[in-house]
Amino acid sequence: MTSPQLTTPPSGGAAQGEHGNPAYLRKIGRTLIISMYSAMRSIKLYPPEHTSVQRALEDVANVAREINEHEHELEFRVSGEFIFLNETRLRLDLTNYASFGQVLNICKASGVGVIRAAETATPNDWLVFLNALDTPLKNDPEGSLDRLTERLRNAGVTAFELEQPSESDTDREASEQVHAAAVRTYAQSVTVTKDVMNSVRLGKTPSLKKIKRLVQTIVDQILNNEVSLVGLTTIRDYDEYTFTHSVNVCIFSVALGRRLGFTKRQLYDLGMAALFHDIGKSRIPIDMLQKTEGLTDEEWKLIMAHPWLGVLGLFQMRGQAELPYRAMVVAYEHHMKCDLSGYPKPIRARQICMTAKIVAVADGYDAATSRRSYQTEPLPPPAVLEEMRDNPRRGMDPVVVKAFINLLGIYPVGTLVVLDTFELAIVQTANPNPELLARPIVMVVSDPMGNLITPPTVADLAEQRPDGTYERTIIKTADPERYGIRVGDYFL
Ligand SMILES: [Fe+2]
Ligand SMILES: [Fe+2]
Structure with missing residues (x-):
């Protein structure tokens, strides 16, 4: 039997997808959020000409320029509890959740749903923008957005395009x-x-x-x-x-x-x-x-x-x-x-x-x-x-x-398994039916050739074909490290 081989590890450079490069966007998105957050903090603490402020603003401007150069656009979108960069959802993890949460809350309070930044945005443009963004009117997101737009206009800053959040809460x-x-x-x-x-x-x-x-x-x-x-x-x-x-x-x-x-x-x-x-x-x-x-x-x-x-x-x-x-x-x-x-x-x-x-x-x-x-x-x-x-x-x-065992299944949550289709999958939840503990719900993370599928597709291993045989069955467990897979990443 041939074991599936992964051609690309999940956190490495992923293939060019429909909406730019998700792995790149997730990584640089984190850097962008952290740099926006530290710039806002230093603006609060020091006068604008202070070196800490200047350095922080240069960082933001550089990251934003890099994204624009690489992806030809920079659209930062806040929707509910999520932040998207050019349609790729940025993941929250144990190290970035403070800055992530702060930036999310500030955008919400300021009534900002979408920020588009042009390649030409200078550190000074970012100063005007972040300063205005971080001083929302209390309990008035719409008013805050109007005032923010006005401040940018008065300062002659044209590098940003702002929109209010769209309301689409699907299931x-x-x-x-x-x-x-x-x-x-x-x-x-x-x-x-x-x-x-x-x-x-x-x-x-x-x-x-x-x-x-x-x-x-x-x-x-x-x-x-x-x-x-x-x-x-x-x-x-x-x-x-x-x-x-x-x-x-x-x-x-x-x-x-x-x-x-x-x-x-x-x-x-x-x-x-x-x-x-x-x-x-x-x-x-x-x-x-x-x-x-x-x-x-x-x-x-x-x-x-x-x-x-x-x-x-x-x-x-x-x-x-x-x-x-x-x-x-x-x-x-x-x-x-x-x-x-x-x-x-x-x-x-x-x-x-x-x-x-x-x-x-x-x-x-x-x-x-x-x-x-x-x-x-x-x-x-x-x-x-x-x-x-x-x-x-x-x-x-x-x-x-x-x-x-009833809670986790025989193949507990997070186990990497090889299916009889030669796909690799990660167990997501136990089958709710205790009779079917060997047939959990899984995330299929690679195709039979071992190519990674992002995002993974969810499959219920209890699913049967018309003739009563199962669509997919677990053959054995596998060591995630061997395939360069970080299981935890799939649950974030
Ligand atoms: Fe102990
Ligand atoms: Fe312990």
Whole structure:
């Protein structure tokens, strides 16, 4: 059998498409947004002649000119929660969401839907424009747009053409909005978790307010649309592992709790507990956590102390009276295993609480499927699930594991698979019918020859031909790295 080969990796230079070059536009679009955002910030902070302002404006003008030269146009369009550059939707990710959100909000407040910038726009033109853009009238987008246009005219700036947003909210756009909201929640969760863990590391007492609001949002979004947030757990960013891990464990746990019939209030407590399950690791030196081998006995002892270090940490949190008591139990019990063969060793027999059993399953899965250092190879997700189910030494609750498999499917979300059509596909969601767990909904990412398809097409593997045979069936799983595929990118 010949394996499909990819001719172009997803993030590399894509072929010239209908609307210019999407890969190029996505990349330069990010640079444009970041440079617009930093220019607006320096305009606010310094006088126009200041070198920081001048440099920032030159950056924007250069990026804009490059886009015009390369694509022969620059049309920046804001629609709902999205930003498009020459018809290519720019993706939000963990690093650019602050600038992205700011630029989006400023455009909305100023009543701007479309900005067309000519190749001739000078740094000074950008100064006039960005300055006017960033001072909208309160609650009056239309008035703001009129005033903005007038200011440009008065200053003799003709390099920009502006339009108000068009109102077309189709079903597809509506579901994309839900997805965009999920991406924002995910990115925010990682940032907030990072703040909390870093401040614990520095010996400060972090405030719980933001975390509480965040967990509420996660619970609401999972109750509304489980698929979007669960898909984002595939991002598994190595550099941010400690934080994405906590967020992923929280998302998996809440989705699992929902399947197990938890009430909204219980889901919230579960989410808080899951997010804080490894808080004890904030008290262990980072380089020790990142070591993959060669830990001394002493170092092991310290790592194995993170459950009770976590309990101590939670006691010290500001506003901890409002922290669910469950969070402490979970921090303490999440490595104990159902047969108590894990750590810490309890003095007498005890029952692991349901919340800790759920977090242990979510934790075990995320840890085993993530790359935690450049030396370790993560296991393919289906193998991890199988091991969790079949290896009693894992000490996981069989009922919880079963619910988890129902949630993720036998081929969990984010698994790269080879189909009997020789297409490559990424699993998007489990089949809602538990009888058909081997037939998930997938995104077909390459044709039989291995050529990448952008955007990918969605296929339901339960789809049958008139004669009752299946259109597509999974043959085997594949290693995304071998094909140069970053699975997480397909869920952003
Ligand atoms: Fe842990
Ligand atoms: Fe963990």
